Amino acid sequence: MNPPVVHLDSVGVTYQSRRLRDSGTIAAVSGVTLAIERGQTLGLVGESGSGKTTLGKLCLGMIRPTQGTVQLNGQPFPRHRRELKGRLAVVLQHPEWALNPRLRVGISVAEPLSIARSLPSGKVDATVEDMLSKVGLEPVLARRYPHELSGGQRQRLAIARALITHPQFVVFDEAVSALDVSIQSQVLNLIKDLQASEGFAALFISHDIAVTRYVAHTIGVMYQGELVEQAPASTFYLKPKHPYSRALRLTLAEEDRAAFTFKDTTGSESARGCLFSVRCPWAVDRCFADKPGLRDVEGSRSACHRAEEVGAA
Amino acid sequence: MRVVRFVLFRLSVALLTLFGVSIIVFAAIRFVPGGFEDVVLGPFGTPETREAVRAKYGLDRPHLEQYVLWLGATTKGDFGTSLTTGQPVAAEIIRRAPATIQLALMSTLLAIVVGVPLGVASGVTSTNRVARAAGRLVGALGASVPTFVLGTVFVFVFSVWSLGVTVGGYVPFFEDPLANIRAMTLPVVTLSVFGMALIQRTTRDSVLNVTSETHITAAVARGERPPDIIRGHVLRNASIPIVTVTTVFLAYLLGGAVIVEQMYSVPGIAVYVVQSVENRDYLVVQAGVLLAATFFVSINILADAIYALIDPRIGGQRRDS
Numbered sequence: 265m266n267p268p269v270v271h272l273d274s275v276g277v278t279y280q281s282r283r284l285r286d287s288g289t290i291a292a293v294s295g296v297t298l299a300i301e302r303g304q305t306l307g308l309v310g311e312s313g314s315g316k317t318t319l320g321k322l323c324l325g326m327i328r329p330t331q332g333t334v335q336l337n338g339q340p341f342p343r344h345r346r347e348l349k350g351r352l353a354v355v356l357q358h359p360e361w362a363l364n365p366r367l368r369v370g371i372s373v374a375e376p377l378s379i380a381r382s383l384p385s386g387k388v389d390a391t392v393e394d395m396l397s398k399v400g401l402e403p404v405l406a407r408r409y410p411h412e413l414s415g416g417q418r419q420r421l422a423i424a425r426a427l428i429t430h431p432q433f434v435v436f437d438e439a440v441s442a443l444d445v446s447i448q449s450q451v452l453n454l455i456k457d458l459q460a461s462e463g464f465a466a467l468f469i470s471h472d473i474a475v476t477r478y479v480a481h482t483i484g485v486m487y488q489g490e491l492v493e494q495a496p497a498s499t500f501y502l503k504p505k506h507p508y509s510r511a512l513r514l515t516l517a518e519e520d521r522a523a524f525t526f527k528d529t530t531g532s533e534s535a536r537g538c539l540f541s542v543r544c545p546w547a548v549d550r551c552f553a554d555k556p557g558l559r560d561v562e563g564s565r566s567a568c569h570r571a572e573e574v575g576a577a
Numbered sequence: 578m579r580v581v582r583f584v585l586f587r588l589s590v591a592l593l594t595l596f597g598v599s600i601i602v603f604a605a606i607r608f609v610p611g612g613f614e615d616v617v618l619g620p621f622g623t624p625e626t627r628e629a630v631r632a633k634y635g636l637d638r639p640h641l642e643q644y645v646l647w648l649g650a651t652t653k654g655d656f657g658t659s660l661t662t663g664q665p666v667a668a669e670i671i672r673r674a675p676a677t678i679q680l681a682l683m684s685t686l687l688a689i690v691v692g693v694p695l696g697v698a699s700g701v702t703s704t705n706r707v708a709r710a711a712g713r714l715v716g717a718l719g720a721s722v723p724t725f726v727l728g729t730v731f732v733f734v735f736s737v738w739s740l741g742v743t744v745g746g747y748v749p750f751f752e753d754p755l756a757n758i759r760a761m762t763l764p765v766v767t768l769s770v771f772g773m774a775l776i777q778r779t780t781r782d783s784v785l786n787v788t789s790e791t792h793i794t795a796a797v798a799r800g801e802r803p804p805d806i807i808r809g810h811v812l813r814n815a816s817i818p819i820v821t822v823t824t825v826f827l828a829y830l831l832g833g834a835v836i837v838e839q840m841y842s843v844p845g846i847a848v849y850v851v852q853s854v855e856n857r858d859y860l861v862v863q864a865g866v867l868l869a870a871t872f873f874v875s876i877n878i879l880a881d882a883i884y885a886l887i888d889p890r891i892g893g894q895r896r897d898s
Contacts, residue, residue, distance in 0.1 A: 324798050345800035354798040361790035366813050366888060372792070376799050409889040422795070435798070 267338030268299035269433050269465035270323050275332035277318055292318040293489045294331075297558070300433070305459065305466040307480025307497065309473045309512060315489040316469045320435045323467055324352055337432070350380030350429030355422050357438040359415040362422040369413065370396075370406025373425045380429040391428065399424045399454060416447035420454065427458060437469045452478050473512055477501055485509045488539045495564030505566035505575040507546045538568070546570050587881070591874045598870040599651070599863070603644050606854065606862045612636065613660050613857040634660055636859075647863065657860040661853075666864045670846060676747060677845035679757075680837065681830050683765040688772025688826060691715070693819065695773070696780020697807060700815075701788065712777055719774025724833050728767045728840045735763060745842040764841045768833050772826040779822040783815035790814070816887055824880045831869050 276294040293315040300306045300323075308316050321327045322334055325341040325348075334341065342348060353376070356362060363372045374392050377383050383391060393403035399420040410418055419439065426434055436455065440448045456479055459466060470476045476483060483500040485493040485508060493506040504510050537552040538544070544551065550569055561571040568574060614622065614630040622630075631637040650657060656666035692715075699712030735744050742762045750757040787793065788811060796806050834847035850865035884891045 326798060345797070346802055348800040350799060352798060352800070354795050356791035356794055358791050362792055362795070364792050364810050364814065365890065375796070375801075379800055411890050425795070426799075429799075431799075 266302070267335070268301050269337060270300045270467070271335040271338070272296055272298050272319075272322065272329075273333045273335070275322055275329045275334060277315075277322065277327060278330050291489050293322065293329075296332075296491045298484060298491065298494065300465045300467060302432070302465055303459065303463045304482065305468050305480045307473075307476035307483045308467060308469045308486060309471065309476050309483065310486030312471065313488075314486040316471075316486050317437055318489075319486065320354075320437050320467055320469050323433070324354060324435055346379065348379075350376050351432050352434075353426035353429070353431040354435045354437065355419070355426050355439040357441055359418040359422065359442055362418050363410040363425075365410050367409075368407055369410055369418075369421050372410075373406070373421055373428060376425060376429045392424075395424045395428045396421075398427075398458065400450075416443055416451065419443060419447075419451055423451070423454065423458070427462060427464075430462060431464055433465045433467075435467045435469070438471070439468070440475060441470065441472065448475065449478075455479055473515065485512065490539060490567065491558065492540065492567045493564060494558070495566075499563060503562075503575045505561045505564045505571040506540075506568045507544045507570075507574055508540050509566075510574060546574060587878050591878065594874055595867065595870055599648060599867055600644075602863050602866040603640075603647070606857070606859055607640065609854070609857070611857065613859065616855075616857050647860070651864070651867070656864040659853075659861050660858045661856050661861075666860050669849070669861065670864060670868065673844055673846045673849050675749060676843050677834060677838070677847055679750060679761060680764055680768065680834055680843060680845060681827070683761065684769040684772060684830060685823065685827065687765055687769040688776055689823065691769075692773040692776025693780050696777040696819075697784055697812070699777070700781040700784030701803075701807065701811070712781065715770075716774050716777045716781070719770045720778070722770070724767060724771060724836050725840070727770055728763075728837060731763050731767055732840060747841075747843050760841070761843075764837045764843055767840070768830065768837045771829065771833070772823075775822050775826055776819060779818050780815065783818045784811055787811050787814045813887060817884060820880050820883050820887075824876050827876050828873055831873070 275296045277292045278289045278294070279292060280289055296319060298306065308319060310316050318327065322329055325334065325336070325345065336351070363369055370389075370392050373395060374388050377388055377391065389406075392406055396403050396406060401417060401420055401424070405413065405417070405421075410421075413421070419442075423439075439455070440451050443451060452475065455466075455468075466479075468476060468479050473483075477497060480497050483493075483495055483497050484491055485504075485506060487508050493500075493504065493509045495505065495509075500509070501513065504513050537550075537554060538547070538556055541547040541551040546568075548570070554569070556567045556569045558565045558567045559571070562575060564571075564575075566574075612631070613634065613636060614627040617630055618626055628637070635643065647657065654667075656670075658664060659666050659669055662669065695708075695712040695715055698708035699716070732744055735742055741759065743756075743759045744763060745760065746756070747760045748756040793806060793810055796810060797803075801809075831847065834845060835851050837843065838845040838848035839851075846865060846868070850862060850869075853861035853865065
């Protein structure tokens with residue numbers, strides 16, 4: 265069997281605090297193990313500051329992990345990013361800054377081709393036009409400047425630019441968050457269709473679990489830099505196995521929210537136990553003393569001592 | 578068509594500005610207490626001789642008449658003759674122009690050549706610490722040390738140890754290029770330090786802003802080389818504030834040149850115009866100020882043209898379909 269396209273093995277990133285008085289370390293991500301296969305999408309959800317974007321950058325090799333290893337096709341990242349030759353791509357949040365405002369968009373879309381060097385220069389224009397029609401845009405738009413286009417069109421162009429080198433792995437970091445709902449669903453459909461035809465592996469980062477459900481095959485839940493649950497999308501939305509996932513799922517159904525009491529914290533995480541324990545309505549004594557690791561629970565992986573009960577409830 | 582209309586509009590605004598400047602400078606130099614006759618005769622001149630001097634140079638005629646006569650001649654390219662030397666003003670200015678033009682050009686060039694790379698180095702987070710520290714040092718020192726202090730230190734240091742440059746001793750470039758450069762090095766450096774700081778800081782801020790745009794992150798992610806990213810994406814997008822601040826620096830040069838020309842005995846226009854104010858040499862002051870205003874107005878038009886060249890959003894909304 266082929267190695268997964270992206271493989272993270274107990275990866276952690278810690279930043280040294282720069283303040284004079286306290287020289288502590290801040291863990292942006294810790295102990296994350298995951299793999300993304302060809303043609304699969306991992307949807308990564310979690311609140312702001314939970315380490316989603318850091319994890320995305322780790323997968324792209326833009327940050328080096330301080331613990332653990334990140335592998336691309338079973339290989340460590342090359343020393344120089346140039347050697348990636350267009351195998352990786354990213355689509356980011358703000359469509360207004362997604363394209364260089366000084367360049368005609370056709371030139372922006374064609375840009376990755378020069379790194380990949382996979383194409384004779386005579387064929388560039390045709391490839392760009394082909395790519396534009398793949399993302400549902402008129403080829404004549406290639407001669408426009410970004411400010412002449414809408415946010416949805418720009419995000420489609422950002423996707424076209426990302427996919428023009430046929431990358432093996434694409435990170436979508438809040439790629440649809442700035443778009444309004446009707447445009448969102450168009451772009452999500454586009455991503456799904458393109459993945460079906462191109463077969464790239466994808467990491468889809470979003471704070472919106474409704475959006476994630478739509479595109480992801482697997483869901484990963486981040487909480488304070490740790491992966492607390494990973495489950496197939498099909499079962500995740502029915503029976504989440506972690507209290508935090510349950511809380512997130514409730515954001516989908518407005519009326520259920522009252523049923524879940526979410527304790528406020530003053531930032532005093534349990535030092536030895538589960539990071540979520542101070543906010544968790546399911547927490548028992550053991551949760552405060554003993555940190556749960558990810559374990560297999562009925563086809564999912566959950567970092568909760570009471571995962572079975574949470575899933576059954 | 579759009580371009581023609583734009584140019585016509587800008588030209589008429591420029592002419593209107595120059596017209597306003599001509600009125601202000603004409604009035605201002607005559608508001609200064611003491612006229613040309615006081616400079617010529619000193620404090621003991623009798624009213625009769627004073628009147629005779631005024632009559633000889635036509636200064637006794639109504640101000641409006643003098644103004645209209647002067648403006649009429651100026652529009653035909655005749656700036657009159659200097660009251661103190663009797664030479665044509667145009668010739669006096671042209672004689673002194675090369676030194677000032679050389680000073681301004683070289684200072685601007687030096688400020689850009691040093692300021693932009695330092696600004697980029699201190700704005701891009703991946704550069705090494707030494708470059709970033711150098712950027713900060715130039716930014717802080719250059720902006721806070723006044724030109725005359727820097728000049729005084731330079732004059733002292735380089736008078737004691739020559740180190741290959743000369744303090745004063747201006748020689749025209751085409752007579753002896755090497756001696757000219759040796760004499761102009763200190764004036765140019767003195768004048769450009771403020772510009773370096775201005776451009777370094779503006780570049781740094783602008784680069785920081787641009788590098789936070791997501792198309793830069795995307796370029797980094799797909800593996801483009803950092804120099805390519807800086808050249809292709811960062812600099813062009815960061816350049817508008819740099820152009821703006823360069824025009825601000827050019828305006829500063831008009832004033833800074835006075836100090837520097839004086840300090841290093843460079844026979845330029847700036848110091849000549851200031852001396853002419855003291856001599857109440859009306860026509861020289863009027864011509865000099867009008868020339869400076871023309872220069873500055875042209876620089877501004879040029880800057881607008883450059884904006885339009887580097888940013889498609891400013892160049893007017895062209896829709897090609």
